[in-house]
Amino acid sequence: MPNRPVAPVAIAPAAIKNIAPAPHEADDAHWMGLALAQAREAAAAGEVPVGAVVVKDGTLLATGRNSPVATHDPSAHAEVNALRAAAAVLGNYRLEGCTLYVTLEPCAMCSGAMLHARLARVVYGAADPRTGAAGSVVDLFAQPLLNHHTRVTAGVAAESCGALLQDFFRERRQAARETAQPLRDDALRTPEACFDAWREALPPVATVADLPSLAGWRMAYVDTRPGSAEAPVLLALHGWGEWGLLFRHLWPLLPAWRVLVPDLIGFGRSDKPKRGAIHAPAWHAQVLREWLQRLGVRQLAIVHHPDSGALVQALRQPGAPVVTAAWPVEFSHADADIQRAWQAPFPDRGHEAARRALGARKVSTDDLDPDAAARLAARIAPAGSDPMGYSGA
Numbered sequence: 001m002p003n004r005p006v007a008p009v010a011i012a013p014a015a016i017k018n019i020a021p022a023p024h025e026a027d028d029a030h031w032m033g034l035a036l037a038q039a040r041e042a043a044a045a046g047e048v049p050v051g052a053v054v055v056k057d058g059t060l061l062a063t064g065r066n067s068p069v070a071t072h073d074p075s076a077h078a079e080v081n082a083l084r085a086a087a088a089v090l091g092n093y094r095l096e097g098c099t100l101y102v103t104l105e106p107c108a109m110c111s112g113a114m115l116h117a118r119l120a121r122v123v124y125g126a127a128d129p130r131t132g133a134a135g136s137v138v139d140l141f142a143q144p145l146l147n148h149h150t151r152v153t154a155g156v157a158a159e160s161c162g163a164l165l166q167d168f169f170r171e172r173r174q175a176a177r178e179t180a181q182p183l184r185d186d187a188l189r190t191p192e193a194c195f196d197a198w199r200e201a202l203p204p205v206a207t208v209a210d211l212p213s214l215a216g217w218r219m220a221y222v223d224t225r226p227g228s229a230e231a232p233v234l235l236a237l238h239g240w241g242e243w244g245l246l247f248r249h250l251w252p253l254l255p256a257w258r259v260l261v262p263d264l265i266g267f268g269r270s271d272k273p274k275r276g277a278i279h280a281p282a283w284h285a286q287v288l289r290e291w292l293q294r295l296g297v298r299q300l301a302i303v304h305h306p307d308s309g310a311l312v313q314a315l316r317q318p319g320a321p322v323v324t325a326a327w328p329v330e331f332s333h334a335d336a337d338i339q340r341a342w343q344a345p346f347p348d349r350g351h352e353a354a355r356r357a358l359g360a361r362k363v364s365t366d367d368l369d370p371d372a373a374a375r376l377a378a379r380i381a382p383a384g385s386d387p388m389g390y391s392g393a
């Protein structure tokens with residue numbers, strides 16, 4: 001989720017009546033167009049779409065776009081990013097004579113930064129009734145003890161600036177509705193925020209809950225080629241101390257393969273039944289069979305942690321899907337970061353029923369680092385073109 005709680009609204013006259021705005025100037029629409037381009041880039045990067053540019057004497061000095069999610073930085077608002085870049089260009093933390101254009105009314109932090117920079121003028125697009133500090137919630141620019149420098153112009157291209165935010169949040173709500181699934185009373189679901197630190201290493205996760213053996217528990221998985229009927233399939237099974245992130249360095253090395261990486265029920269981003277009795281390998285194997293059938297997988301190869309050996313045995317029983325090969329994983333040592341990742345799905349003891357039932361070690365020190373993943377991929381890749389083994393050859 002974005003770190004920035006903004007409400008996508010067009011400028012509301014009631015919210016700005018206490019501002020005495022500076023008049024629009026001839027080039028304002030042009031420069032706001034560049035700020036909007038920055039906002040669109042932010043949206044494309046999954047950030048709340050706010051963009052800014054800094055202009056001096058009719059020349060573009062610097063640009064900035066909102067980036068708190070990607071940079072893990074609550075201060076990485078478009079305005080702060082643009083101010084930093086402009087100050088670097090000028091070699092001076094004072095931005096006298098400069099104008100900052102931003103698509104959304106600045107918050108208190110950004111307004112404060114502008115006042116410290118002695119910015120000559122700020123021009124914004126849409127008002128922000130939740131955090132706007134140029135008139136909507138407070139007006140820092142109207143405080144004579146704070147501000148001797150910065151004039152404010154509001155509402156330039158407000159409609160386009162607001163529409164960009166509205167579209168962004170509408171799409172996000174839609175996506176949230178599509179992935180939202182009710183949680184059974186007898187299960188826990190790890191909050192998404194627990195996985196934030198590793199989100200960049202993970203492709204979008206898919207989920208399934210309506211398989212007979214799942215009965216509403218939600219299983220999360222990575223599918224690197226959704227819907228592909230031709231690619232050979234590799235199923236990657238983590239152990240009882242890890243989750244799908246274990247294979248993050250492997251799947252990019254196997255572009256010809258459809259790599260399927262489930263977080264087994266009770267692990268990772270999948271639901272966690274509170275009772276341990278369900279966690280027999282045979283039940284997990286049944287879930288996997290139904291899921292693979294749903295995905296249209298008739299044969300596959302497997303890489304697996306030794307923990308899930310019994311699960312692989314169960315999958316190798318006659319019938320669908322046909323298991324053509326199974327490779328155990330050769331591990332490297334998990335660094336402290338990754339050891340934290342293995343603990344992330346278990347914010348408290350209630351989440352750990354599966355780990356306890358299956359006899360997991362306290363903290364897994366197993367990982368598949370880039371070298372280990374490359375060695376494994378080198379063993380797997382040729383099998384993908386083996387006409388005897390795979391229909392996709």
Ligand SMILES: [Zn+2]
Binds near residue numbers: 077107110
């Ligand atoms: Zn801000």
